[in-house]
Amino acid sequence: xxxxxxxxxxxxxxxxxxxxxxxxxxxxxxxxxxxxxxxxxxxxxxxxxxxxxxxxxxxxxxxxxxxxxxxxxxxxxxxxxxxxxxxxxxxxxxxxxxxxxxxxxxxxxxxxxxxxxxxxxxxxxxxxxxxxxxxxx
Amino acid sequence: xxxxxxxxxxxxxxxxxxxxxxxxxxxxxxxxxxxxxxxxxxxxxxxxxxxxxxxxxxxxxxxxxxxxxxxxxxxxxxxxxxxxxxxxxxxxxxxxxxxxxxxxxxxxxxxxxxxxxxxxxxxxxxxxxxxxxxxxxxxxxxxxxxxxxxxxxxxxxxxxxxxxxxxxxxxxxxxxxxxxxxxxxxxx
Numbered sequence: 001x002x003x004x005x006x007x008x009x010x011x012x013x014x015x016x017x018x019x020x021x022x023x024x025x026x027x028x029x030x031x032x033x034x035x036x037x038x039x040x041x042x043x044x045x046x047x048x049x050x051x052x053x054x055x056x057x058x059x060x061x062x063x064x065x066x067x068x069x070x071x072x073x074x075x076x077x078x079x080x081x082x083x084x085x086x087x088x089x090x091x092x093x094x095x096x097x098x099x100x101x102x103x104x105x106x107x108x109x110x111x112x113x114x115x116x117x118x119x120x121x122x123x124x125x126x127x128x129x130x131x132x133x134x135x136x137x
Numbered sequence: 138x139x140x141x142x143x144x145x146x147x148x149x150x151x152x153x154x155x156x157x158x159x160x161x162x163x164x165x166x167x168x169x170x171x172x173x174x175x176x177x178x179x180x181x182x183x184x185x186x187x188x189x190x191x192x193x194x195x196x197x198x199x200x201x202x203x204x205x206x207x208x209x210x211x212x213x214x215x216x217x218x219x220x221x222x223x224x225x226x227x228x229x230x231x232x233x234x235x236x237x238x239x240x241x242x243x244x245x246x247x248x249x250x251x252x253x254x255x256x257x258x259x260x261x262x263x264x265x266x267x268x269x270x271x272x273x274x275x276x277x278x279x280x281x282x283x284x285x286x287x288x289x290x291x292x293x294x295x296x297x298x299x300x301x302x303x304x305x306x307x308x309x310x311x312x313x314x315x316x317x318x319x320x321x322x323x324x325x
Contacts, residue, residue, distance in 0.1 A: 038256055053256045068251055080251040099253025118255050125256045 021132035023092065023109040028134035029061040030071075031107075031114050033127050041122045053125050060134060061094070061105075068094070107131055171198055172316070175209060176325060177309055183320040190321070197315035207308040212301045219297035223290030227283075 023029060033050035050057060056070045056078065069079035080103075084095040087109070094105035100120055107114040114129040171194040172179040181190055202208050313323035 054254050056251065059251075070251065078251040078254065080253065096252065098250060099257075101252050101255060103252045103255075118252060120256060123256055 021112040023107065023112055023131060023133060024090075026109075026133040027062070027064045029063070029092075029107065029131045030134040031059045031061060031129040031131040033057060033059065033129045036125060036127045038123065038125050050127060055125070055127055059129070061107075061131075063092070068096075171195060172312075172323070175309060175312060177313055177316075178324045179316055180322040181320075182322050185319075185321070193316065193319045193321065197312050197319070200315045201308050201311035205304075205307045205311040207304040207311075209305050209308050212304045212308075216297045216301040220294050223294050227287055227290050 033055050035047065036050045036053050036055055037045055037047040038053055039045040046052075056074060056076060058071045058074060060069050060071055061067075061082075062069070063082075063085055066082040066085060067079055068082060070076040080096060080098045082094050082096045084093070086093040090109045092105070092107040092109060094103075094107070096103050101118050102120075103116060103118045105114055105116045112131045114127075114131050116127040116129065118125040118127070170179075170191065175198075179190065179194065185193065309325040313325055316323040
């Protein structure tokens with residue numbers, strides 16, 4: 001983990017109550033990716049900011065429409081369909097497949113913290129994010 | 138390294154032509170004999186003089202080359218060349234490995250769908266997004282290639298060394314048989 005990402009994580013934790021949120025019952029969620037780590041099959045890993053791995057800084061998760069997309073402000077206009085969604089024991093579980101990549105999200109409704117894993121052939125990416133409810137769009 | 142190999146190393150660049158010339162111009166007494174160079178101990182059982190022994194050894198060298206098809210000095214040179222080639226291959230792969238991260242980073246740049254483009258290293262567009270992912274994948278591939286090349290190089294060297302040893306044994310057998318025919322006792 002680089003100094004930059006540590007500082008980012010520390011800053012996020014410092015403003016934790018303002019940033020992550022209670023998500024119970026929310027149908028639209030906004031997540032901010034904090035840290036990403038990419039690992040190869042030989043165990044070689046590299047950590048860095050999300051954009052290092054082409055992960056958008058902000059993600060909108062629409063649980064009703066079952067889609068994850070970039071924010072309008074980002075200008076990227078990228079989206080991915082969610083194949084499975086499930087709410088269980090205070091957690092939101094999301095799963096999907098796109099372009100040879102399988103992804104799983106686990107989001108805590110209580111804390112708003114999210115963990116995501118993306119698996120491709122010979123490579124995995126793990127992402128940690130903080131989420132809050134999204135009221136518009 | 139066995140005695141024969143040490144002897145070969147000692148005369149690695151020794152022209153075979155000079156060995157042949159020993160037939161007409163025997164080496165001075167202080168010079169290492171042909172048999173000693175080949176790692177063969179020769180005793181003149183019939184009391185032959187040193188210059189006669191040198192002539193006989195040179196004749197037997199030629200005879201053994203013709204009859205076994207092995208020239209130990211040439212075989213040694215081939216083994217050295219194989220070793221050198223393996224070392225060069227390893228060096229080339231190491232250099233390629235060092236550059237692989239940067240090349241992979243360029244290849245890894247891409248843009249596109251959301252999850253499908255995360256850590257994408259397949260496309261070739263200029264964005265910096267997937268660069269680091271491409272670098273990790275490229276380094277991994279290069280490391281694998283380097284390990285394979287090193288293994289192949291080691292195998293080639295081992296095979297060359299084994300072949301040289303076998304050829305040297307065959308030659309020494311012929312060389313000794315020839316000398317025994319000339320009333321010497323030869324051991325290798």
